[in-house]
Amino acid sequence: MTSENLVYLIALPLFSSALLMLLGRKADKWGHVFATLISASTFVVGAMEFFAMIDRPESSRAVTQKLFTWISVGTFNVDAGLLLDQLSIAFVLLITGVGTLIHVYSIAYMSHDRDRRRFFAYLNFFIAAMLLLVLGDSYLNLYVGWEGVGLASYLLIGFWNQKPEYATAAKKAFVANRVGDFGLSVAVMIAFANFGAVSFIGIEEKVGGASEAALTAMGLMLLLAAAGKSAQFPLQAWLGDAMAGPTPVSALIHAATMVTAGVYLITRSNFVFDNAPTAQLAVVMVGTITLLFGAIIGMAKDDIKKALAASTMSQIGYMIMASGFGPAGYAFAIMHLLTHGFFKAGMFLGAGSVMHGMNDEVNMRRYGGLAKFMPITSITFGLGYLAIIGVPPFAGFYSKDKIIETAFNAGGVQGVLFGSAALLGAVITAFYMTRLMLMTFFGNKRWAEGSEPHESPFLMWAPMAVLAVGSVASGYLLYSGKAIVKWLAPVVDKDHHEHAEFLPPIVVTTLAVVAVIIGVSIAFIKYRGELSERAPSEVSIFTRVTRRDLLQDDANEFLFMRPGQKLTQLLVKTDESVIDGAVRAVGSSALGSARGMRKLQTGYVRNYALLILIGALVALFAALVVTL
């Protein structure tokens, strides 16, 4: 089926973004309202498409739209085309829905910023790019969106670029993403070399004929791309610094949508991974490492946003891990992605609300006892908290429980290993989130002087409330009657695999709940009483390493930055002495000969005439010699 309306999803926010940027300060008065309305309109278009899709029979739910022929060289044709299927619609609704809520929130949050219009222009640009990412019908079209969201992320992290460390954070994110983008471009090349096509459908048709080595290579490159965009090991270091951006950005881009693009990429490429078990194993391992890595960092963070960022990294680790389990896991990866979109965005907005009331303080050691002063924020945040640690029946319970179950069901030693890691992650998650709750909303007041915490305005708490409803109910809604599994099956599980059970579901659920209880209890014991305003300095080596983000920056510095600098210096030296030297030599010798030859230009007609005569005679002589 084709649809003529898909393009509006991208065109509307793109147009709005361009308009706000081109009009400049003229649009300052109404730009934020306009951008929010546009974002809401894209949500309406997305919702209409969703309802239309539900009405169609399962076999013809996907719709496409060809925009124009992008590249046509010989037999190689790439159309700029859009594809809206069961997978992309889930993303469209998440992006436009949560996106619109965050637009609303930002109207109030950014109201004191003189560049609010520019902020909204970037937000709209992000929405357009992210929609292109999930709607593109080929890897090349996806790539355009992929780069677009990278740019939007860069611009928004560095939105307050008057502070050098914020600009540095933006650059760090950009560089880490570049490494991942390299993987994506290589993956596209592998696809083209092996299949002669870059569209999802085109590759899927030919995937049977490809060698496993090629598919594994492509899968690993896609994984590299996903690791860059989704802050997975070993490209995870940028996400914590990305919190330099305004908090709504952290909520939208660095929690709910953009950072989950890696999960989308792997799920979308299911036809590649399902035929490349080695690459799948790599995916699971990356996810597992990251989910523990992020969780451990989260334990040591005192900065509320960085703690949430570490938690995001960890939760995306869960999703990546799930997507590595193939058809058994894709649906749960996406389900966790959606529920996470609600509760994490809600908590980030909550953190923004707290900062709003506390003079932009981010250190949780200077919070404490805020529940009384910010009742709505603490309730909405609390609902998100219950969802993320996986307390039944909140949203995160369903999604995380299913991922842990899938991990165990992978079978054998691997299954036990990954399942236990996922359980351990759940324990740590419960610990650090409880710690965050206690330090922020309960306990003794440790405020900086002059803090007068107050509840945020309606425009800020309303979106938080909506997201809190999602944090409560989305898990049940998505899972009741295996709704999400059936819905996504035509995309990610065409052959309807039967999934083996390693442990009965009830056992896994019990284990998960026990894990939560353990984590919460430890945190209660440790952070129950009075806390100091300063972080304790006499701590174990383990804590110190954790505070340094498990040495992620030190590792990058040692492995890449220093050797890179050495190489650059060497190249500069070569450039200066060898290449520039050669160029300068050519230049000066040309100038020298020019000065010499210029002497022939005497200005006297007699000399010129003589030169002509000599020239003619030489030419004549030469012609005679050549011919005769």
Added chain:
Amino acid sequence: MGFQSPALEYGALAPMLIIFGAAIIGVIVEAFLSAKVRAPIQLAISLGAVVLSLSQVWRLRGSATTTAAVNSVVIDGPVLFMQGTILILSLFALLLIADIDAFAAQASAVPGSNEEARALESGKIQTEVYPLTLFAIGGMMLFPAANDLITLFVALEVLSLPLYLMAGLSRRRRLLSQEAALKYFLLGAYSSAFFLFGAAFLYGFAGDVSLAGIRSAVSGGPGNDIFLIIGMVSLSVGLLFKVGAAPFHSWTPDVYQGAPTPITAFMAAATKVAAFGAMLRIFYVSLGGAVYSWKPIFTAVAILTMVVGSVIAIAQRDIKRMLAYSSIAHAGFLLTGVIALNQEGLKASLFYLASYGIATIGAFAIVTLVRDSSGEVGDLNRWVGLAKRSPAIALIFSLFLLSFAGIPLTAGFIGKFTIFTAAYESGNIAVVVAGVLSSAVAAFFYIRVIVMIFFSDPVEDTVTVTIPSLYTNLTIWIAAIATLALGIFPAPFLDFIATFATFTR
């Protein structure tokens, strides 16, 4: 034996007849109308004639090849294309000429005399420049269309004589201008002698002055080969002089510098089209059979011209002299199109001529704008930091320079690329290598100028960029747009040229 009046094909000759007719009307206007009204009327006549002639060229396009005026003129695809190009370039040159203060009040007055002062005071202007331009245009249009050596020579003189005069009409620095005119005239006459000498020998060789006759003699007639070679070489010297190829180029910088800038623009752009048109016709049509005799010489001349033009340009301190050397280098690049001797070479040459011509007119138009109290400023050192004062003009000038340098996305790149490709495919690798290398050297001095204009601080000086008049503005902008458009979307224009690019033998 009664006298039979020759039959003239007025339709095919219309473009040239219109121009010559308008030139004669212009002379009459000079004689009978008062000085005050002459300038606008002359401009209107000239522009009208050029536009009308252009419309006739457009009408003739695609029609079958005809010979006209008792076989002395041939009207085929390349001729029509070159006539069209010459007319368009002339149109812009006329617009520059119309900014009339480049020309002397009374050219016959001795520089510095009281007579000159009086003429300046009375506000007179030498409007003869218009009919002179028209005669030159007519000669240029006839030059590539000539079908025998006599007509060729007549056309050569008709286009040259007005140019000699016009070169001496500068309003400022008149001595330099007059010196340039005299040099140009003397050397031009000298080279015409070579040309005529060569024509005579070719007649001696073939027993015929028509190009077709020479062609059949070359391809296996009974002629004397020594006569052929002497004739061919001498004729070439005359032609190479006109296009400014080394070592026959010495006049170019002196004359380009001395002549009034609009005339320099006209010479540099339109004369080159006409001269290369004639050269292409002679060598493609008549002397193609003797290619092994002339190709080594032309290769050597082409390489020498590229090298001399590119290298000496580096040491120039005057913008007009620098552009003169640049035009010499371009003559070298164009010669590779002659050497290629294939359909592609002809097509590439036509494209190159058009794109080079338009950028040249534009560049000289900008030269007329950079002034101080005493007129145009040629000294490159005083162009330093120009971009700070007039970013738009500086940007467009840089565009023309980049096109001359052959940087991608400009017409110059496509021109160089197509012409080198054609030469390479015809097996002339040496000339292509030399061409590419000297292009690199040439890029050095073009970019040096851009760096001076953009990245140096302006010296405390009185150089200003005058606000261009409508005429000059139009010229500059159209030239800039054409240069960019031909660089980015060359395909339609190249396809258009392909419909013209076959000589009738």
